[in-house]
Amino acid sequence: MSIGIIGLGYVGLPLAVAFAETGVDVVGLDVQPRKVESIAAGRSHVEDIPDARLAAVQERLKTTTAYADLADVEAVVICVPTPLTPNREPDLGPLRDAGRRLAGVLRAGQLVVLESTTYPGTTREQLLPLLEESGLAAGRDFNLAFSPERVDPGRTDHTLRTTPKILGGLTETCGDRAAALYGQVCDELVRVSTPEAAEMSKLLENIFRSVNIALVNELAMLADRMDIDIWEVVDAAATKPYGFMRFEPGPGMGGHCLPVDPFYLSWRAREFDLTTEFIELAGKVNQQMPYHCVERIVRALNDAGKAVRGARIVLLGVSYKAGVGDVRESPALKLVSLLRDLGADVAYHDEFVPELTGYDLRSEPLPGALEGADMGVIVTAHPGIDWAEIAAMLPALVDLRGVTRNLHVEHVIRL
Numbered sequence: 369m370s371i372g373i374i375g376l377g378y379v380g381l382p383l384a385v386a387f388a389e390t391g392v393d394v395v396g397l398d399v400q401p402r403k404v405e406s407i408a409a410g411r412s413h414v415e416d417i418p419d420a421r422l423a424a425v426q427e428r429l430k431t432t433t434a435y436a437d438l439a440d441v442e443a444v445v446i447c448v449p450t451p452l453t454p455n456r457e458p459d460l461g462p463l464r465d466a467g468r469r470l471a472g473v474l475r476a477g478q479l480v481v482l483e484s485t486t487y488p489g490t491t492r493e494q495l496l497p498l499l500e501e502s503g504l505a506a507g508r509d510f511n512l513a514f515s516p517e518r519v520d521p522g523r524t525d526h527t528l529r530t531t532p533k534i535l536g537g538l539t540e541t542c543g544d545r546a547a548a549l550y551g552q553v554c555d556e557l558v559r560v561s562t563p564e565a566a567e568m569s570k571l572l573e574n575i576f577r578s579v580n581i582a583l584v585n586e587l588a589m590l591a592d593r594m595d596i597d598i599w600e601v602v603d604a605a606a607t608k609p610y611g612f613m614r615f616e617p618g619p620g621m622g623g624h625c626l627p628v629d630p631f632y633l634s635w636r637a638r639e640f641d642l643t644t645e646f647i648e649l650a651g652k653v654n655q656q657m658p659y660h661c662v663e664r665i666v667r668a669l670n671d672a673g674k675a676v677r678g679a680r681i682v683l684l685g686v687s688y689k690a691g692v693g694d695v696r697e698s699p700a701l702k703l704v705s706l707l708r709d710l711g712a713d714v715a716y717h718d719e720f721v722p723e724l725t726g727y728d729l730r731s732e733p734l735p736g737a738l739e740g741a742d743m744g745v746i747v748t749a750h751p752g753i754d755w756a757e758i759a760a761m762l763p764a765l766v767d768l769r770g771v772t773r774n775l776h777v778e779h780v781i782r783l
């Protein structure tokens with residue numbers, strides 16, 4: 369069996385490695401030559417794929433920038449980005465580009481699966497016509513399906529194999545072929561009747577998280593005004609053995625998914641005369657969080673008799689979540705901008721993020737980074753950090769992740 373993976377990022381590279389580990393020959397394609405070269409040289413840019421895992425499949429994982437190399441594979445999985453335009457509308461540029469170029473080499477008998485998160489209707493209305501520019505008909509000459517990726521970077525308790533995989537084929541046979549493909553790397557498959565149902569199920573999952581995070585964030589802002597410890601409230605509520613699911617407040621949502629994907633659906637919904645209020649409201653509340661956090665920082669400095677202007681503020685962690693180096697949409701970026709606008713001298717430490725491109729900042733090693741600092745701010749709670757030790761080295765520490773809640777240190781202020 370041979371398979372092509374288009375887009376070797378957080379989703380595509382782990383998938384390529386998983387298939388190669390089962391003995392499948394994989395052609396991994398990306399438009400970035402540097403990425404392709406480094407993977408070929410055994411260097412992984414995805415934390416969940418250590419170099420050793422890559423090295424072990426080197427024989428079966430061929431990387432390329434040429435779509436022509438996909439002509440002989442049996443199945444092609446598309447994992448390209450689906451971002452928003454500056455006006456926050458779906459940007460299907462990478463997907464359309466991949467579809468168009470794939471059409472140029474598409475062969476009868478191939479299976480094409482889209483994994484990129486997108487609005488219901490994309491596979492049928494956008495990808496299908498592009499692929500049919502090849503002269504081949506979907507469902508007759510080639511098969512087409514949508515199967516959303518559920519990867520959660522940094523997570524180790526659930527893997528690609530143990531996480532049920534949803535898929536929806538254009539036809540029954542398309543679904544059968546996609547099921548046969550994914551059955552090699554996933555223990556449990558969940559077949560739905562159409563690509564649209566599969567597309568929307570992924571969005572429901574992400575919107576569910578976004579709305580619940582917004583709810584707890586809104587309560588965190590209220591708890592702050594009411595002088596109630598939100599972490600104590602969440603810990604207490606989470607003891608309910610049924611009917612409650614824990615979500616953590618924080619400085620705002622980041623990553624490629626939650627701040628972006630829900631708006632694919634709200635955009636699509638407008639075509640059906642419906643305003644998706646929950647999505648918009650959740651987005652609004654979550655976008656507000658970095659501003660609330662800056663206000664918290666300003667107040668904490670004020671309590672210490674200091675102005676923000678000229679204060680040295682060290683952000684601890686800048687990636688959007690613990691254990692990964694992904695800074696896309698990270699709330700830390702907003703915090704850097706807002707604090708700099710107020711005249712702060714901002715520095716950061718994050719062993720996962722050596723530099724913040726576009727911000728003229730490099731990660732400063734600990735403990736040196738904390739010397740002379742007026743305040744530390746825990747933005748991302750990376751594992752393996754001794755927060756008590758950090759707190760002891762700083763005159764003031766603002767904790768936006770609740771990791772100090774059992775520390776009982778005077779000068780720590782929590783969200």
Ligand SMILES: NC(=O)c1ccc[n+]([C@@H]2O[C@H](COP(=O)([O-])OP(=O)(O)OC[C@H]3O[C@@H](n4cnc5c(N)ncnc54)[C@H](O)[C@@H]3O)[C@@H](O)[C@H]2O)c1
Nearest residue numbers: 375376377378379398399447448450462465466484485517
């Ligand atoms: N990162 C996650 O945790 C996650 C989880 C679930 C779903 N998704 C979804 O999966 C998709 C991919 O996300 P990602 O995080 O892997 O993105 P990514 O940016 O890490 O990787 C995408 C790769 O596609 C390449 N690419 C762009 N245009 C291309 C083209 N025309 N041809 C070939 N390669 C091209 C890019 O160079 C990049 O290497 C998105 O739709 C995302 O919403 C991501």
